Amino acid sequence: MLRKLLIANRGEIAVRVIRTASALGYRTVAVYSEADVKSLHVELADEAVCIGPAQVSASYLNAGAVINAALKTGADCIHPGYGFLSENAGFANACKDAGLVFIGPPSEAIELMGSKRRSKIAMQEAGVPVVPGYEGDNASDEELVAAAADIGYPLMIKASAGGGGRGMRLVEQESELKESIKRARSEARQAFGDDELILEKAVIEPRHIEIQVFADRQGNAVYLGERDCSVQRRHQKVVEEAPSPFVTPELRAAMGEAAVTAALACGYEGAGTVEFLVDKERNFYFLEMNTRLQVEHPVTELVTGQDLVAWQLAVAEGRPLPLAQDDIELNGHAIEVRLYAEDPGNGFTPQTGLLHAFQPSEGEGLRFDTGVRSGDTISPHYDPMLAKVIAWGENRDQARRRLIRALEDTTVFGISTNRYFLSRIIANETFGAGDATTAFLQQAFSQDPSLKPRALTIRELALAACILDHGTSGQAAWSNAPATKTPMKLESDDTVVELLVSRTGEQLTFTMGDTRHELIPESLQEGLLCFIDNGVRQHCQYHRQGDSLYCQAFGQSWSVKDVTHQPTAGVTGAGSGRVQASMDGAIIEVLVETGHRVRQGETLVILEAMKMEHPVRADRDGVIGQVLASKGDQVKRSQLLIEISAEEPMETV
Structure with missing residues (x-):
């Protein structure tokens, strides 16, 4: 009988495993990185052990630290969840060697099925139908190019050790093959530490x-x-249903x-x-x-x-x-x-x-x-x-x-x-x-x-202005306020709009150019505005954080920033030539140099985040003025990477 379970994972899967294990009478142990010290799975477990810094390679992928945490707390079994060490045959063996029960299949099954190449061969031998393709021992670029000619197009390149769409490319024609192999190998190496690839005939719209x-x-x-997981983006599942x-x-x-x-x-x-x-x-x-x-x-x-x-x-x-x-x-x-x-x-x-x-x-x-x-x-x-x-x-x-x-x-x-x-x-x-x-x-x-971000309607702007204008005092009604007209400036998605707020008795009128909207606010409690709009009583949830306001009503959500008392400044938008990082991540390739001419949409930088490669593209035609990022740099979201000049720079004498 197993008594104490360590969950070698984080987030929703750790929470989900803890809930069932606790309900069945098991004691539970969470492991966490320094970044996850206040996480929900840590709070719910009976015990928790820090296993390293935020980087997964030094914490959740550190098999030794996980096993030591189990031994330290007296756990007798480990549930790996999914991702991280869940399909690591070496980890399953290490658990066994440490006297711990691994909640999963034997390491031999993990190792076999962890290789797309070997698993396809095994399934063919077992009589299970497989997609035609190439899964030979020689996975060099030259051999893959030769095999692709025999398979025909379109075809799929796949990382043999892969999953989650990483290291996977659809190749429509021969001219795309070599670059697709290069990118698939790079992504597979980043995600799995293994750049072995296989090829498969593409099954169209399966x-x-x-x-x-x-x-x-x-x-x-x-x-x-069964589960139907056909709705996918970039080979990653978005919607799943049962039955199909x-x-x-x-x-x-x-x-x-x-x-x-x-x-x-x-x-x-x-x-x-x-x-x-x-x-x-x-x-x-x-x-x-x-x-x-x-x-x-x-x-x-x-x-x-x-x-x-x-x-x-x-x-x-x-x-x-x-x-x-x-x-x-x-x-x-x-x-x-x-x-x-x-x-x-x-x-x-x-x-x-x-x-x-x-x-x-x-x-x-x-x-x-x-x-x-x-x-x-x-x-x-x-x-x-x-x-x-x-x-x-x-x-x-x-x-x-x-x-x-x-x-x-x-x-x-x-x-x-x-x-x-x-x-x-x-x-x-x-x-x-x-x-x-x-x-x-x-x-x-x-x-x-x-x-794409949409312009807010006058109704949405009016509700935001109503909350910002009233504050959070919790006053039951606006009827005691004198008749006034107050100008407001609200910013949303780098666009600033000007509103005139007029009060007449209980009614507020919001004017933006030639557009008007009227409503009657009834009450404002922390996080909830009740109001009457065209004779219909409704409510709007909100959260205020400094000058920023987040709202939700009628099945929609939006946010604004109150810039009424701030000077109007130019805002960087599309076509500015200031190319910024789209997310936190690492620069794995810089494709341009100062002085290069580029076209809008051309890839300038390859950014790696969440083990996926993300191209950062030019937002205008022009000439590269400055390159502010180098291969290997860790960058933050919105960090300036490249500046594009509209005209070719003048030659220096």
Whole structure:
């Protein structure tokens, strides 16, 4: 019997594992970096041990420090969560050598399935269908170029040790191949310390369907339905649902049996996910096997009524699986989205900083898996996911409605997020019809101007001005104030607007040029404004931080800065030639020098952040005036990297 569990992870997955383990009577131990000392997972665990500085290589990837923390606290087992050390065969062996139970499969299975090349070969031998491609021993650039000619285009380059879309490139034609190999190797080396690549024939507009499998030490193995993960951006999952609207009962059984075959072929134990690509004719091909719990496991839990972490612990203690295959039933529909601190209007760049307010929506059928709270700081050192938002319904449409409402009603102040982008995906007609493939986001949103910051409406500006004008005194009404006219200046997304606020009795009138809006404020409490607009009583949530104000109402959120008493200054905007870092990160390549002519949109710098490469592009045509960054530099968001002059500099005599 296992008694004390150390969770070798952080954030929402550590919180999720702690909750189940505590409910089952286990004592729990958290590990944390110096940057995570005040994190929620540290607070919830019975004990916690600091294992190093913020950098993951010196903390969460430090296997020795994790094992020492387990031994120091008397833990007898380690749950790796996902990411970090979860698919590290060496770590699994180190746990065993230290007398600790690793909550996961044998190291041999991790090692086999951790290589896309070796796993494809093993699946072919087991009779599981695979995508045609090249997975030979020789993965040199020359051999890959030769193999690509035999495979044909389009094709996929993939990091053999990869996952999460890192080290992956779609190559449409031969002229793109060599540069794509170079970039894929670089990204794979940065993310995994291994630049081995394989090639696969690209399956055009497929479905990405994965099967949840479980196996125990008694030789039993089952599948718990499928998850549809087709909605992806840059090969990273954005939306997951169970069951898939595309999968028939016959296809589910065939894929489930193939997934169980894959698990048994590698001597598997515990939770695993076998991922497949499914073409338009419902032919399916093995993609990879993840030898851990998946980010998207909650949708499977909601439609099966099972706790998969509890299953993991049972298997780790040597007990048989709780259910046989015939006892597993699917009930209703569940959809999950990943709520990220990122800016969809600026290339989905990760956002960092203080989370002034975070209040998940509440309601029937909703589940939030999160590791953050109001007042937490979103660090540049880790994945910027704030929460997994999951909705269950008796049918798919009910789950969709609940999820859209949950996203709109969740309060996030202080950091840009992708939540309105997510709600638009779920509301989209193609997604609603169950027709979304892996090409869906590229087709539906790549040129969508609504992802860019929009100008605030007079109604939104009026509510912000109302709160700023009144302050936070909590006065019940404005009716006692004398009739006055007050000018205000509000800044939003580098644009300053001027408003005239007029008071007449209880009514406020806001004028911006020829546009007017009227409302009657009723009460203002800390964080909540109640008002009447066109005879309808409504409310607006807000948070004030100095001169900055964050607001949320009518399913929208926005922020402004009160610059009424500040002198108007020029604001750097698009086309200024002042090229800034889009996020915190490291410069891994500088592609231009002083004096070079460049075109708008040309890549100037490659920035690495969150183990992904992000191009920083010219915002205008011109000549490079100054290069203020060098390869290897650590830079902050908005740091000036390059200046572009509009005209060629004069020659010096």
